[in-house]
Amino acid sequence: MKFGVVLFPGSNCDDDMMHVLGEVMNAEVVKLWHKDYSLDGFTTNDCIILPGGFSYGDYLRCGAIARFSHIMQAVIDFANSGGYVFGICNGFQILCESKLLPGVLLANSNQKFICKNTYLRTVTTKTKLTEHLNPAQPLKIPIAHAEGRYYADEKTLNKLVKNDQILFKYCDEKGKITNAANPNGTSLNIAGICNEKRNVFGMMPHPERAAEEILGNTDGRLLFESLMKAAMSAAH
Amino acid sequence: MSSQPSNQLTTVETAKSLGLLPAEFKKICKILRRTPNFTELSIFSVMWSEHCSYKNSIVHLKKLPREGGRLLVGAGEENAGLVDIGGGLGCAFKIESHNHPSAIEPFQGAATGVGGIHRDIFTMGARPIAALNSLRFGNLDSDRMKHLVRGVVHGISSYGNCFGVPTVGGEVYFNDSYNHDILVNAMSAGIVKIGETVSASADGPGNPVLIVGSATGKDGIHGATFASAELTEDSAKDLPAVQVGDPFQEKLLLEATLEAIKTGAIVGMQDMGAAGITCSTSEMSAKSGTGMKIDLDKVPTRQQGMKPFEILLSESQERMLIVCKKGQEQKLMEIFDKWDLECALIGEVTKNQRLQYFQNGELVADVPAKPLVLGGGAPVYERKSRKPKYLTKIEKFNIDSVKLPSNYLSAAKKLWKSPNLVSKRWIYEQYDSMIRTGTQTTNAPSDAAVVRVKGTEKSIVLTTDCNSAYVYADPYKGAMIAVAEAARNIVCSGGDPVAITNCLNFGNPYNPEVFYQFANAVAGMGEACRKFNTPVTGGNVSFYNQANIRGKIVPVFPTPTIGMLGVLDDSQKQMTLDFKKEGDLIYLIGKSKNDLGSSEYIRFNKKVKFSSCPHFDLNEEFELQQTISSLIKKGLISSAHDVSEGGIFAALLESAMVRNIGFAVVCEASIRKDAFLFGESQSRVVVSIAPDHKSAFEKFLHGKDFTLLGKVQGKRISIDEEDFGDVSGWKKTYDTELGNIMEADK
Numbered sequence: 001m002k003f004g005v006v007l008f009p010g011s012n013c014d015d016d017m018m019h020v021l022g023e024v025m026n027a028e029v030v031k032l033w034h035k036d037y038s039l040d041g042f043t044t045n046d047c048i049i050l051p052g053g054f055s056y057g058d059y060l061r062c063g064a065i066a067r068f069s070h071i072m073q074a075v076i077d078f079a080n081s082g083g084y085v086f087g088i089c090n091g092f093q094i095l096c097e098s099k100l101l102p103g104v105l106l107a108n109s110n111q112k113f114i115c116k117n118t119y120l121r122t123v124t125t126k127t128k129l130t131e132h133l134n135p136a137q138p139l140k141i142p143i144a145h146a147e148g149r150y151y152a153d154e155k156t157l158n159k160l161v162k163n164d165q166i167l168f169k170y171c172d173e174k175g176k177i178t179n180a181a182n183p184n185g186t187s188l189n190i191a192g193i194c195n196e197k198r199n200v201f202g203m204m205p206h207p208e209r210a211a212e213e214i215l216g217n218t219d220g221r222l223l224f225e226s227l228m229k230a231a232m233s234a235a236h
Numbered sequence: 237m238s239s240q241p242s243n244q245l246t247t248v249e250t251a252k253s254l255g256l257l258p259a260e261f262k263k264i265c266k267i268l269r270r271t272p273n274f275t276e277l278s279i280f281s282v283m284w285s286e287h288c289s290y291k292n293s294i295v296h297l298k299k300l301p302r303e304g305g306r307l308l309v310g311a312g313e314e315n316a317g318l319v320d321i322g323g324g325l326g327c328a329f330k331i332e333s334h335n336h337p338s339a340i341e342p343f344q345g346a347a348t349g350v351g352g353i354h355r356d357i358f359t360m361g362a363r364p365i366a367a368l369n370s371l372r373f374g375n376l377d378s379d380r381m382k383h384l385v386r387g388v389v390h391g392i393s394s395y396g397n398c399f400g401v402p403t404v405g406g407e408v409y410f411n412d413s414y415n416h417d418i419l420v421n422a423m424s425a426g427i428v429k430i431g432e433t434v435s436a437s438a439d440g441p442g443n444p445v446l447i448v449g450s451a452t453g454k455d456g457i458h459g460a461t462f463a464s465a466e467l468t469e470d471s472a473k474d475l476p477a478v479q480v481g482d483p484f485q486e487k488l489l490l491e492a493t494l495e496a497i498k499t500g501a502i503v504g505m506q507d508m509g510a511a512g513i514t515c516s517t518s519e520m521s522a523k524s525g526t527g528m529k530i531d532l533d534k535v536p537t538r539q540q541g542m543k544p545f546e547i548l549l550s551e552s553q554e555r556m557l558i559v560c561k562k563g564q565e566q567k568l569m570e571i572f573d574k575w576d577l578e579c580a581l582i583g584e585v586t587k588n589q590r591l592q593y594f595q596n597g598e599l600v601a602d603v604p605a606k607p608l609v610l611g612g613g614a615p616v617y618e619r620k621s622r623k624p625k626y627l628t629k630i631e632k633f634n635i636d637s638v639k640l641p642s643n644y645l646s647a648a649k650k651l652w653k654s655p656n657l658v659s660k661r662w663i664y665e666q667y668d669s670m671i672r673t674g675t676q677t678t679n680a681p682s683d684a685a686v687v688r689v690k691g692t693e694k695s696i697v698l699t700t701d702c703n704s705a706y707v708y709a710d711p712y713k714g715a716m717i718a719v720a721e722a723a724r725n726i727v728c729s730g731g732d733p734v735a736i737t738n739c740l741n742f743g744n745p746y747n748p749e750v751f752y753q754f755a756n757a758v759a760g761m762g763e764a765c766r767k768f769n770t771p772v773t774g775g776n777v778s779f780y781n782q783a784n785i786r787g788k789i790v791p792v793f794p795t796p797t798i799g800m801l802g803v804l805d806d807s808q809k810q811m812t813l814d815f816k817k818e819g820d821l822i823y824l825i826g827k828s829k830n831d832l833g834s835s836e837y838i839r840f841n842k843k844v845k846f847s848s849c850p851h852f853d854l855n856e857e858f859e860l861q862q863t864i865s866s867l868i869k870k871g872l873i874s875s876a877h878d879v880s881e882g883g884i885f886a887a888l889l890e891s892a893m894v895r896n897i898g899f900a901v902v903c904e905a906s907i908r909k910d911a912f913l914f915g916e917s918q919s920r921v922v923v924s925i926a927p928d929h930k931s932a933f934e935k936f937l938h939g940k941d942f943t944l945l946g947k948v949q950g951k952r953i954s955i956d957e958e959d960f961g962d963v964s965g966w967k968k969t970y971d972t973e974l975g976n977i978m979e980a981d982k
Contacts, residue, residue: 010484012400013671015672020673054487059484112390113667114666115668117679144670208673212673216678
């Protein structure tokens with residue numbers, strides 16, 4: 001599985017993602033420029049990453065301008081043809097704005113930026129990203145956002161539940177999904193979701209910030225391992 | 237083009253209105269050999285403001301150790317200090333104040349403070365990897381103060397988070413002396429390969445001069461002059477002197493600039509900070525012994541019809557001045573175009589050492605570069621100094637006047653509500669502290685921030701420190717303590733102290749009592765820096781932090797903030813502050829004293845305003861740090877945490893709360909119990925060790941001052957066999973108190 005990390009003006013987690021995929025996971029990874037029109041050289045067994053940051057300054061609304069960039073037209077086509085797309089933080093916001101994922105991300109309920117460790121429960125293992133994760137094991141993965149409160153109407157939320165599209169929910173240290181463990185007022189404690197075809201993933205927490213011993217936390221690494229392992233077995 | 241600058245001439249009255257002294261006006265006339273026009277006088281007024289010229293402070297700053305150690309450039313030579321961290325890498329770092337703007341418009345003031353300090357770092361070719369800040373607020377009783385806290389924190393958060401550099405550490409203090417003038421000091425540290433740095437110079441007459449980034453607007457005009465005056469009740473009317481920041485532009489500017497440096501086409505570069513184009517053109521020219529011809533019509537502006545002085549003095553953010561190798565402009569233009577940044581050719585370097593600015597084909601200002609700058613012709617003053625009256629009250633302080641508490645548990649509980657002791661979580665969770673995946677201290681807290689340098693085995697260790705109550709009580713000793721504490725925090729994190737940057741926040745230098753504080757603090761700082769071999773790489777001076785409220789002068793506590801850089805050669809060898817395991821033994825290294833002077837306890841619980849500076853001896857401190865450093869290198873200790881605000885009691889709790897494990901300790905009988913628990917006598921560190929190491933540990937410390945305090949155990953706290961309750965209860969107050977204060981009756 002090859003990775004492409006899209007660099008929008010204002011992206012700022014692109015280097016972290018390149019580092020984790022390239023140096024930590026030893027995967028093949030290239031940076032992609034927002035002014036490019038195509039994803040030449042990528043097959044549907046590859047994965048395009050939309051990293052965190054403040055694309056186009058997040059002026060107007062988070063992710064709202066990025067969706068109109070040249071590269072996003074190619075990313076949308078890529079996703080529609082079955083390629084993997086993984087958006088983290090601002091990337092998740094862009095995926096929602098692009099309608100590759102349902103719902104929106106609103107300002108945190110306390111109206112402030114929040115950066116801290118949170119715990120996640122894996123809700124479904126029926127995706128490549130979560131296939132090899134243990135739903136019983138709470139994962140410690142940090143968040144860093146001002147607009148991470150996932151919101152969708154009831155019909156959409158019901159559909160997400162029915163189709164098993166919720167990837168992660170915020171929980172406490174012991175794995176209990178509680179109101180107190182909900183950091184930003186997000187619906188149903190949702191931290192990440194996938195699309196119906198299960199090839200587009202979005203999550204607010206940053207697994208790339210929790211993937212190395214030196215940072216005292218390797219839980220995030222499990223997601224990348226799962227994704228690469230699942231993709232490898234799918235390719236064979 | 238005419239050879240004489242146009243426009244009507246000025247008078248001494250104009251000079252005064254621009255903040256210049258009559259004698260300075262005279263000096264300007266002498267330098268020019270004629271009367272300056274308004275544009276020229278404006279140029280002198282900003283360049284000779286305290287903010288740019290250090291005219292009232294440089295005499296003393298020069299006494300600081302400004303070279304040696306691992307310094308790659310001397311203090312003040314470039315936009316930031318640069319030190320060798322080994323492995324062919326340099327670390328550029330600096331701290332700077334943005335006090336006055338933040339007091340008027342806290343969000344933009346603090347935001348642009350962050351933007352400005354990062355720009356100083358990447359102007360040198362270094363990529364910023366860590367930010368810190370030192371904030372001083374007044375009493376949180378007032379809604380105005382809460383508004384300032386919210387605004388400043390939001391400003392730092394919004395700029396820093398978007399720019400994408402983690403805020404990894406810092407300090408926040410609350411004290412009534414900052415009720416009128418808050419302090420906002422921002423620090424940045426970046427990494428660059430040695431040999432790939434860029435200098436703020438303008439070599440090579442004929443080389444083109446480019447301006448890059450945001451268009452120039454009317455914001456921040458006379459900002460440097462504004463920063464060099466006292467705030468009054470009318471200061472809010474100076475709002476246009478506050479700049480407006482755009483972190484997105486700055487992020488583009490960072491990436492584009494670092495990419496542009498790689499082309500090799502850049503001769504010199506300086507960001508536009510205080511005094512805008514005036515400052516960058518004059519400092520770069522003066523440094524190279526050259527001049528510049530600048531066509532102001534070519535400067536992209538936000539509005540039409542801007543006057544020459546407005547363009548020259550504008551402090552619009554996110555701009556860079558670049559001197560490019562002649563003929564290679566296109567290479568740079570292409571990169572800035574790729575990043576959608578405006579880049580305009582506005583002039584060229586000249587031989588004649590003069591700055592000549594043109595508008596509509598007319599020469600609007602013609603001034604020599606050198607006399608404008610520090611070390612060139614800018615005035616230098618030695619101000620009058622007089623020992624402040626309040627110091628006699630401090631000298632009279634006697635610990636015997638402080639009554640022992642009748643109940644230590646309730647005394648501790650009361651103290652544990654001080655905003656200065658409780659967690660600043662409500663503040664720092666608004667900062668992205670983990671981006672760039674280098675922050676080791678997120679999941680393994682230490683006394684200083686530890687940030688690994690990717691691609692190496694090393695980490696940099698960073699801290700800001702200054703307990704201004706100590707400096708108030710004894711400017712000389714208090715400033716030594718600020719340096720010592722910074723070094724101690726770095727040592728307790730496993731690092732070696734390397735160099736400092738400082739931000740000297742004081743009142744009006746024309747007030748002899750304030751100047752006494754300043755001169756003595758600088759002297760104390762110098763002595764401590766020499767002892768720790770941590771030279772001063774630069775920083776800034778912020779005077780006039782005193783308000784004139786209806787005729788009453790209210791200066792802030794003297795606050796010489798120290799930003800210290802340390803190096804940890806092996807990232808894995810970080811030392812942390814938390815107790816690890818039940819059964820581990822707890823020791824105090826260093827000697828406790830019958831000392832409550834200037835402690836948080838005596839000030840918060842007992843409301844004592846005048847008390848002595850805590851005990852401090854520089855040699856004792858140095859020896860202590862050597863000891864701690866050796867113990868860490870020998871692998872004999874499991875945690876190290878220095879004793880500072882809140883005394884041993886706070887240090888023990890802080891070590892216990894991380895993993896929520898308790899401890900049982902016994903106080904030293906020979907010392908007053910309140911002084912033992914809450915006193916802030918310096919040069920002490922609480923360590924914990926595995927029981928297996930007991931004999932090796934004690935053997936190593938033979939002949940030194942150390943005390944077995946007790947051991948790590950259970951979930952509760954026991955002091956002299958008195959039950960102080962669950963650690964979790966103390967932790968709850970610690971984590972939520974500041975948030976409760978901030979969110980109350982919003």
